[in-house]
Amino acid sequence: MTPETLHPCAHRIALTYPFTEHCWPFGPEYDVFKVDGRIFMITMTIRGRALVNLKAEPQKSLLNQQIYRSIEPGYHMNKKHWITVVPGEDISEDLLAELIDDSWHQVVNKLSKRPSSACVRADFQPNAISVIAFFTLIILRSSLYSSFS
Template sequence: MQKVDIEKHLSGLRGSESSYPFGPEALVFKVMGKMFALVSQLDDIPRVTLKCAPADGEVLTSQFKSITPGYYMNKRHWITILLTGEVSESMLIELANGSYSLVVSKLTKSKKQELEQI
């Protein structure tokens, strides 16, 4: 999957907003003000950082060479995926959707209701 494809998918999720709060090196995706993904912009091999359940992160990092604990993030709750082609497009989409869902599940009831209205 190409960087532009994952960015398009992430921006299409309900309530998703993107910005460069850390500078031009990282495109950050948020839902209701909470980060759920970060896509590197200046690396030779693009990478995407996603939130995940700690147990899932451990399994994924042990099974895939291109998946490592979150780069510059809490390594227990985030994974970084190098877009080398090792991780299938469908799995990458599933992981991105899971990251989004994890963040949405932690929103307050009022924020969830607000998100539903978007």
């Protein structure tokens, strides 16, 4: 994967996941991808170097860092739970998609079964789409648990 293709490819893959929000809470130079308000991917360019930060299971993170020289401990993140992907010949689109998938599922698997904080605000007025989205997320999460049982 080249420096020019890493971010566009990561963005395209991340946006295929349900309930993904693309935002810029840390400024325009940091593309943040969230599910239910929780970050699963951040892309940025630091000193001319394209970076993609992803959540990762600690054991898998260490293994991937040993196998792929373009996977490093998370830049400015908890090194145990985050990795940074940098451009390199050892990073394919399929590998990047697998890493993003793992990251998204890491976040979704830890979501509470209660409504998110956005849904319990006093001024929140649910509409049909928000209700459907919430219950779809609950069902998706439940099906993930049952598939591992």
